[in-house]
Amino acid sequence: MTKIEIKDLHVNIGEKEILKGFNLTVNGGEVHALMGPNGTGKSTLAYALMGHPRYEVIKGDILLDGESIMEMSVDERARRGLFLAFQYPVAIPGVTLANFLRSALNAKAKALNPEDKGISLVNFRRLLRSKMDLLKMDYAFGARYLNDGFSGGEKKRAEVLQMAMLEPRIAILDETDSGLDIDALRIVADGVHQLQSDTLGVILITHYQRMLEYMQPQFVHIMYGGAIVESGGAELALKLEEQGYDWIRDKYPDTRKTG
Amino acid sequence: MSDQKNQDFLNELGADYQYGFSDPDIASFRPEKGLTREIVKQISAFKEEPEWMLNLRLKAYEHYINRPMPGWGPDLSDLDLDNIYYYVRPPEVNQKSWDDVPDTIKNTFDKLGIPEAEQKFLAGVGAQYDSEMVYHSIQENLEKQGVVFLSIENGLKEYPELFREHFGTVVPYQDNKFSALNTAVWSGGSFVYVPKGVKVDLPLQAYFRLNNPNLGQFERSLIIADEGSQVHYVEGCTAPIYSEDSLHSGVIEIVVKKNARVRYSTIQNWSTNVYNLVTQRAVVYENGTMEWVDANLGSKVTMKYPSCYLRGEGAHGEVLSVAFAGPGQVQDAGSKMIHFVPNTSSKITSKSISRGNGRSSYRGLVRVANNVDKANSSVVCDALLLDPESGSDTYPTIDIRSSDVNIGHEASVSRIGEEQLFYLNSRGLTDEEATTMIVSGFIEPLVKELPMEYAIEMNRLIQLQMIGSVG
Numbered sequence: 123m124t125k126i127e128i129k130d131l132h133v134n135i136g137e138k139e140i141l142k143g144f145n146l147t148v149n150g151g152e153v154h155a156l157m158g159p160n161g162t163g164k165s166t167l168a169y170a171l172m173g174h175p176r177y178e179v180i181k182g183d184i185l186l187d188g189e190s191i192m193e194m195s196v197d198e199r200a201r202r203g204l205f206l207a208f209q210y211p212v213a214i215p216g217v218t219l220a221n222f223l224r225s226a227l228n229a230k231a232k233a234l235n236p237e238d239k240g241i242s243l244v245n246f247r248r249l250l251r252s253k254m255d256l257l258k259m260d261y262a263f264g265a266r267y268l269n270d271g272f273s274g275g276e277k278k279r280a281e282v283l284q285m286a287m288l289e290p291r292i293a294i295l296d297e298t299d300s301g302l303d304i305d306a307l308r309i310v311a312d313g314v315h316q317l318q319s320d321t322l323g324v325i326l327i328t329h330y331q332r333m334l335e336y337m338q339p340q341f342v343h344i345m346y347g348g349a350i351v352e353s354g355g356a357e358l359a360l361k362l363e364e365q366g367y368d369w370i371r372d373k374y375p376d377t378r379k380t381g
Numbered sequence: 382m383s384d385q386k387n388q389d390f391l392n393e394l395g396a397d398y399q400y401g402f403s404d405p406d407i408a409s410f411r412p413e414k415g416l417t418r419e420i421v422k423q424i425s426a427f428k429e430e431p432e433w434m435l436n437l438r439l440k441a442y443e444h445y446i447n448r449p450m451p452g453w454g455p456d457l458s459d460l461d462l463d464n465i466y467y468y469v470r471p472p473e474v475n476q477k478s479w480d481d482v483p484d485t486i487k488n489t490f491d492k493l494g495i496p497e498a499e500q501k502f503l504a505g506v507g508a509q510y511d512s513e514m515v516y517h518s519i520q521e522n523l524e525k526q527g528v529v530f531l532s533i534e535n536g537l538k539e540y541p542e543l544f545r546e547h548f549g550t551v552v553p554y555q556d557n558k559f560s561a562l563n564t565a566v567w568s569g570g571s572f573v574y575v576p577k578g579v580k581v582d583l584p585l586q587a588y589f590r591l592n593n594p595n596l597g598q599f600e601r602s603l604i605i606a607d608e609g610s611q612v613h614y615v616e617g618c619t620a621p622i623y624s625e626d627s628l629h630s631g632v633i634e635i636v637v638k639k640n641a642r643v644r645y646s647t648i649q650n651w652s653t654n655v656y657n658l659v660t661q662r663a664v665v666y667e668n669g670t671m672e673w674v675d676a677n678l679g680s681k682v683t684m685k686y687p688s689c690y691l692r693g694e695g696a697h698g699e700v701l702s703v704a705f706a707g708p709g710q711v712q713d714a715g716s717k718m719i720h721f722v723p724n725t726s727s728k729i730t731s732k733s734i735s736r737g738n739g740r741s742s743y744r745g746l747v748r749v750a751n752n753v754d755k756a757n758s759s760v761v762c763d764a765l766l767l768d769p770e771s772g773s774d775t776y777p778t779i780d781i782r783s784s785d786v787n788i789g790h791e792a793s794v795s796r797i798g799e800e801q802l803f804y805l806n807s808r809g810l811t812d813e814e815a816t817t818m819i820v821s822g823f824i825e826p827l828v829k830e831l832p833m834e835y836a837i838e839m840n841r842l843i844q845l846q847m848i849g850s851v852g
Contacts (some may be wrong), residue, residue: 155642172807175799196806197815207809212800216822225818226808267822284808 124150142348150321158345188258191261205290207281213269220264253286299333311336347377415463440552441564455724528576536572551634567601584613606641637664650679657683667693675702688717689724708737715745726757735771742774754822
């Protein structure tokens, strides 16, 4: 059973402490929405989970299925089933989305079994097309250079396509719904919804209620000042929709906004 | 990366990429090291050449002896020109059929995968083994169309007038020290003639291979594309590894007549002890198009500036080049575009990658002659540095002697970004896989211009170059 446990996580960027004792456990089959004002450390959490070298964990632990991933490289974490859908994915000019995905799939398969010869082109194409159908993407998309000249909506869709292809066990979606118009949001949210399974745990970083309507998270957390300050169910998100974050600021006056 | 890991990687790529092999020395004639007038005469005599060629060789020899080493560009002070064999001939020459090729030579070709490649889609093969053509075949439909694809020696024998009319006109021996040297001692290379209006669909391909230590290889090719014709010539080079420095100094001359179109593609992968000093030039007449596609991966020092002399209105010249300088390598590559007449256009796209303490430079010249109006030229140079030790330089010279011209120049230098690496890592790719992918993407504009098998080879060579590139 998939399980990630984030325990008392403190993370610095440079000299500045951004995460200040973050705790969360996510099991397979669960969707956790992570909300909160800008600058409270949501993206920092995403990057720290993935192991970005500039995000220094100064205290705490992250366990994936009971095993600490703190000493693992970024790529090893990915091969173990961690996935981050980036808010701002970078472009890799000259590398087609399809080539990239095939390499990523093969890297993962090879890590599991060094004898693995990789996925055949025929099978890969079949798989890719089935996932593109899921996200209502034009097949020609696969021949475009990764994120190079993609519109905001295309980038987000490409992120979800990668998630669909790589079949992670824990996925962190960092504002995958931001910058999308209503139609694109529906397609992306619908796509992610279809990927939900008992073996996938999702951490959904979002500002918007709409994404939650599709994903129907069992848990909603409010992050403020580098830690979770409130947890609840769908009603918590509705409260935020109606009242904004002012009541959080009032309730936790001592928690200074960070990074 | 450990030697064992290296070896595993090579095994994985296939035995054809283990360039360390070297066949027993089967060369039948080898003069002394160094170059004398007598050796030039011997070479000419061996080839049973007409007197004009002997005289030209001797004049070129005199010029070579008297001409100083180039005073610009990369350091050539370690190049000992007296410690090189200037002519080596294998025992069998110019086999027409694969069955006639000696087994040792065949084994080498097997390792390079040539027969297989030929079966698939080679239009014609001229493979250079040491200094002579040993194997040459051309498909029947080409012969029927009147396309000539011969060793340079047979070109001289069989088409003496056509040969003499063009040889040395595009790159005269006085051009530079190494064109003089090549003219004095040239041996091997291709002679291509495409008649008027004939379009050769499949690329003509030649493989070059050095197999002797200290062997100077001085191939000379002459390609003539008559009016309205089209041809793509592909040259791929590999060389086994030796400890002593070797010299490769080729001259390629191309004549692109009215409305003709020629593309010349090179993948240069000399072992990293070879000095690769090459002169490649095309003369382009009215509405003709010349395209150089040039990849320089190997060698110790490469100096190579494929050029187009645009001599007819509407002529277009293009260079797409990639240079990869690994540890200890210097790639000094670029292009020359000379606009002699109005309404001519040129385009240079140069991409360089440097790693270790490798150094790759773009050295280019765009010249628009006096009173030449409506010339267009664009130059784009992109350099990618893989680590702090590597370097890149740009030496663009733009010499415009006319007012009504449109010239653009852009240059960029980038490093592989932490964010790009992180992004690819986050999808499960190791640093090395991620870096290789970024590099492959960087050179993709060139690779996609290559015939498929070369594109695959190019990607494998890049993978090889990247071994051990990361921590």
